[in-house]
Amino acid sequence: MLAISPTDRFVVLTGAGVSAESGIPTFRGVGGLWRNYRIEEVASPHAWRRDPRLVWEFYSMRRKVAASAKPNPAHIALANLERLLRERLLLCTQNVDDLHEQAGSKNVLHMHGELFKSRCDTCSRAPFQDRNTYDPPAEIPHCECGGRIRPHICWFGEVPFELDRIFHALEQCTMFMAVGTSGLVEPASPQPNENTQPLNNRILVTLKPRRDHVWPLFR
Ligand SMILES: [Zn+2]
Numbered sequence: 001m002l003a004i005s006p007t008d009r010f011v012v013l014t015g016a017g018v019s020a021e022s023g024i025p026t027f028r029g030v031g032g033l034w035r036n037y038r039i040e041e042v043a044s045p046h047a048w049r050r051d052p053r054l055v056w057e058f059y060s061m062r063r064k065v066a067a068s069a070k071p072n073p074a075h076i077a078l079a080n081l082e083r084l085l086r087e088r089l090l091l092c093t094q095n096v097d098d099l100h101e102q103a104g105s106k107n108v109l110h111m112h113g114e115l116f117k118s119r120c121d122t123c124s125r126a127p128f129q130d131r132n133t134y135d136p137p138a139e140i141p142h143c144e145c146g147g148r149i150r151p152h153i154c155w156f157g158e159v160p161f162e163l164d165r166i167f168h169a170l171e172q173c174t175m176f177m178a179v180g181t182s183g184l185v186e187p188a189s190p191q192p193n194e195n196t197q198p199l200n201n202r203i204l205v206t207l208k209p210r211r212d213h214v215w216p217l218f219r
Pocket of ligand 1: 120121122123143145146147
């Protein structure tokens with residue numbers, strides 16, 4: 001049981017393992033495949049330029065899968081923790097589904113984008129809610145500026161969102177928790193010290209984290 005003081009500030013990072021428990025497959029990462037395409041071939045700016053219909057077909061499939069998924073106990077526990085800590089908790093997720101929001105989390109930062117949002121690939125129009133699917137032969141919608149509407153996703157080769165805010169929050173936080181991120185098993189994972197409490201294989205809690213230790217997890 002963790003003792004939380006009134007001045008503690010949390011940063012929580014959640015990754016694909018949390019969504020997987022709700023039946024959302026893990027595509028990102030080495031060896032990820034969809035219909036014999038490597039994921040990099042359908043989730044990159046290059047793929048978008050070469051074959052935007054294929055890209056939308058992939059994301060339409062992902063929207064359909066995610067649309068029927070339900071939050072699991074991890075999502076619900078984190079929403080409860082936010083209710084307790086309010087603005088002293090920043091939930092940063094690598095997941096693009098909306099299961100944290102469905103569970104009741106409000107302060108969620110989607111560093112890899114959001115599956116149910118789209119944006120223009122040309123102008124700076126803000127991302128907007130979009131639950132539509134665009135399977136071929138459906139036309140890819142266009143923006144008023146003439147640009148094409150693309151998924152609001154951080155693709156391979158693009159910079160994750162809100163890194164400044166994450167960096168700042170890591171500076172301020174007294175507790176860091178990572179749940180379901182593959183980074184935990186890679187060399188970049190933080191070195192456990194006497195303040196680290198490994199709860200099980202998939203949850204890591206670090207007290208008084210050193211930012212340079214946990215920063216590599218935010219990829
Ligand atoms: Zn536009």
